[in-house]
Amino acid sequence: GAVVSQHPSRVICKSGTSVKIECRSLDFQATTMFWYRQFPKQSLMLMATSNEGSKATYEQGVEKDKFLINHASLTLSTLTVTSAHPEDSSFYICSAEGNPNTEAFFGQGTRLTVV
Amino acid sequence: KNEVEQSPQNLTAQEGEFITINCSYSVGISALHWLQQHPGGGIVSLFMLSSGKKKHGRLIATINIQEKHSSLHITASHPRDSAVYICAVRRGGSNYKLTFGKGTLLTVNP
Numbered sequence: 710g711a712v713v714s715q716h717p718s719r720v721i722c723k724s725g726t727s728v729k730i731e732c733r734s735l736d737f738q739a740t741t742m743f744w745y746r747q748f749p750k751q752s753l754m755l756m757a758t759s760n761e762g763s764k765a766t767y768e769q770g771v772e773k774d775k776f777l778i779n780h781a782s783l784t785l786s787t788l789t790v791t792s793a794h795p796e797d798s799s800f801y802i803c804s805a806e807g808n809p810n811t812e813a814f815f816g817q818g819t820r821l822t823v824v
Numbered sequence: 825k826n827e828v829e830q831s832p833q834n835l836t837a838q839e840g841e842f843i844t845i846n847c848s849y850s851v852g853i854s855a856l857h858w859l860q861q862h863p864g865g866g867i868v869s870l871f872m873l874s875s876g877k878k879k880h881g882r883l884i885a886t887i888n889i890q891e892k893h894s895s896l897h898i899t900a901s902h903p904r905d906s907a908v909y910i911c912a913v914r915r916g917g918s919n920y921k922l923t924f925g926k927g928t929l930l931t932v933n934p
Contacts, residue, residue, distance in 0.1 A: 741920060743921070743922075747865075751926070752910065752924040752926045752927055753910075753924050755921055758921065800865055802865065802866075802867065804867075806920070812857070812869055812872045813857060813859075813869055813912075813922060815859070815866065815867035815868070815869065816866070817864070817865070817866040818864075818865035818866055818867070820865065
């Protein structure tokens, strides 16, 4: 299957700082990327849908100014957690798709800890 | 009621046993996905189904569109199959988002 690389896999940051997470499709062009958050023993919660070259569509309750998403190319989307707080500590994972309604390929996820 | 329901929530098996995980959904869909999430967190796509049955190695996935039900079977289970298995559906129409079940935690003991 296709490869989606997410980096970093783990990050610890101080409260008030910003953290950038990258999601790259390595062998296909991802027209759409999705960003999810997962709490312990819970299912994936969609945060936003990102289409190349356009603004991300955020789910209800997700602060767009706090979770900045950029999808500047067909192979790269970034999620920046701004002014991080301990409650932002979570597992963040991206998925990428080439064409609508096709197989979803997921990154390895990023474990964010804000101290 | 969740749009996607999985059962069981937890499943413990002995190595070699035949495993079945079930998924029921309540909306019209264009496709159903079975995903595997290992303890480290990464997710692997196992199957995408819109009808019938698919097989890959020891894994078999079936779907009954009329009954809005899918099953994932693992034959000759092995400890390395231990993971969370997640069912996700993509609605029909232009909505591309996936809706996820809560997952089934499978533990296969040697």
